[in-house]
Amino acid sequence: MLISIILFFLIVIAVSLFIARYRKHSNKKTDRRSRETWAIGIYKGPSPLQLSPAADISNPILTAKDVTDIKARFVADPFMIQNKEGFHLFFEVLNDSSDLGEIGYAFSADSQHWQYRNIILKKRFHLSYPYVFFWDNRYYMLPECSDSGGIQLYEAKRFPDQWELAATILKGNGRFSALADPSIIHYKNRWYLFSYAIKSKNLHLFSSDALNDGWKEHPKSPIITASPQFARPAGKLVISDGTIYRYAQDETPHYGTRVWAFRITELTELMYNEEAVGDEPILQPGNELWNKDGMHTVDAHKSGSGEWMAFVDGFTIKADPLTV
Structure with a gap:
């Protein structure tokens, strides 16, 4: 017994x-997600569709080790804006203690040497994908904040380190309860906003006459349905030679694998059409340790010389401590 x-x-x-x-x-x-170590680098090329590691840049330009004011697990989702002072870079910093994303900031006078400054925006919910832009003499940021219950627009009260909520331009409800990676563009006197529905894996399109309010779903939305490969935005919309291009993050076979480009052939208040740019992704896992397992964000800018400079991110997966 x-x-x-x-x-x-x-x-x-x-x-x-x-x-x-x-x-x-x-x-x-x-x-697996917690073992992803994301970092930020710079690619260059003759167009926003032809990008490769920059010969004059030592990549990655930023890693979690550069973050000095919190314990960071990784840095990702880079978005840059340039003014007469230099290059201002905003990006997600994943706080290892809270497991929440916060928005970090780094500066460079020459785009080659970068200095991390500080966390400039944090909330009780996850923040990432800090889509920054300049409009009507003001700096704005449209971060990913789907856990907040909507899409929030922030305005810089003191650029680059003080931001305040300007408006909740879309409120989450029903099928819009978790819209991720909002990407905005002003085109032919109208605003357009692309955002990804995480559950359905649809790409939704909204439009408005004004930035702060009046947003309605586009008649052709969702413009892509049930696609983990082509629906999720992967960076800033760009205009090159009069044509708009959008980047899409490929989540197959896993999150953050590669980036595809699409040429928008028609964008009006009533119509939308696009076509794939080639049969190959414009970004895919690289040959260096920092991006060997995937890449998922492109923020491309045309320089005065005509060359394109893109802020990108990539990751490597740490070994699972339970299997080693």
């Missing part, structure tokens, strides 16, 4: 240890 009781308790202990090990394997510290 005593032996049976002892065996029973030994079995209970063994099962408990197995469950604890399984949970540890599944939590944020050991699952």
